[in-house]
Amino acid sequence: MNGPQDLGGTMGFGPVCPQANEPVFHGEWEKRALAITLASAALGEWNLDMGRHARESLPPHVYLGVSYYEIWTRALAQMLHERGMVTKQEVQQAQMLVPPVPTKKPAASAAQLQAALATGSPYDRKVNHPARFAVGDVVRTRVMHPATHTRLPRYARGKVGEVVAVHGTFVFPDTHAHSQGEQPQWCYGVRFGGTELWGADADPTLEVLVDCWEPYLMEAAA
C-alpha cells in the first residue's frame, strides 16, 4: 500500500540526527514495548508480514508523528483488538475484563523464546518452478499500486535494473500479509542506477539495490 511507511525519496524530513553513545533503549517503556511485541508474536496469531502491514496501516499523521516503538505498540494493540484478544477497554483500564481467547500457540516460556530468538524464523521455502530470471538479466519493475501489503517501494516501480543476485525462493509478503498463504516466489537482488530512479540530476555514482520478488518484475522489453 502507498502508506506512510514507503519513505524512499520523500523530502522535507530534515537532517539525520545520530546521537553519540545512544543507549539501546531510551527508557523502560521501550524495553517493555520490544518484549511484549516479540512475545505476543510468538502466539502465532499473526505473521511478520501481517505485523508490518498493521504498522503501515496506521494513519500517516500518527505513523510519522510518533517514535518507532510507539508505532510497534499501536500496531500491536490494533492486532490484539482485531482478534478479540485484548479489548480497547482493557487497555484503557489496564486490567482484564473479559476472558482470554484461545491462541494458536500457548504463551512461550523464557527457554522457548530464547531458543526462538537464537534460531530465528527462516523465510526461504522450496518451490518446484525454476527461476524466470538470471544474473545479468535486464528487468523492469511493474507499475502497481495495490491497496494491500507489498514490498516494492514506490520509488522503484516501473524502473529498469539489472539482476545481480538470485537469492532463492522466499515467502511472498504480498499474500502472506493477508492470510492468503506463503506462496513462495523467487527473489532477486536488482541494481538500479541513480539516474534511472531519480533522473538526470541524480548522483552519478549512486546505485540502489532492491530485493524484488519475481511477481514484481518483467522483462525490460515487455
Added chain:
Amino acid sequence: MTHPSHPHDHDHDHEHDHDHGSELSQAAIRVRALETVLLAKGYVNADALDLIVETYETKIGPRCGAQVVARAWVDAAYKARLLADGTAAVAELSFSGRQGEHLQVVENTEGVHNMVVCTLCSCYPWPVLGLPPVWYKSAPYRSRAVLEPRAVLADFGVALPADKTVRVWDSTAEIRYLVLPQRPTGTQGWSEAQLAELITRDSMIGTGLPKVPGAAA
C-alpha cells in the same frame, strides 16, 4: 547527553525526548497497560519478557559484528566464506537468530562504498548489530538514503571521494545486510581484539568509517 540505565526499575520511565515528552508519556502508559493485560490473560510470561530485554540489552549488539569484521580482516579464508555465505560464516562465531536468518555481507573497496537502509520499515541485522538506533528507523534516514546518500553521509561527518560508487542496499526482503568496511592502514600486525576496537556500528551500516589508529576515540 547520557542516558543512565536502570534495568531493574520497572516503575520509573526515563523520558528524554524533549520534543515529544507528552507523547512518550502516552506511549509509556499504553505499553504498561498492554503488558498488564497480556500477563493477566496468560498470553505472555513475565520471565520471557525479561529474557527478551536482557538478550538485546546485554548480549546482542554491534560488538558481535565487530568480531566478525575483525576476523575477516585477519583471515582471508574466513573473509571469503563470509562474503560467500554470511549466515554460515557468522554462525562460526556463534552469532545467529532472529532478523539474521539470511545474512549477506557487502564489502567496501577502493571503488565502492556500501550503505544499508530499510526504506519500508526498520529491517536490520540483529544478530550482528543488535537493535537499530533511532536514526536508522527515522524518516530522515529512510527517505534520503536512497536519494542522496552523500548528503546523509555528510550528516555523519563522512565525505567520500567524488568518483567513488555509493551502493545503497534497501532491505526490502528478508535478506539482511552487513557492511564489511575497509581495514584502516597502519594496523599491520594488530590482533583481532585490537582491530575490533576500531570497528564502529555505523561503519557496519555504511554511515561511518572505522576509527583511525591513534586518533582519539
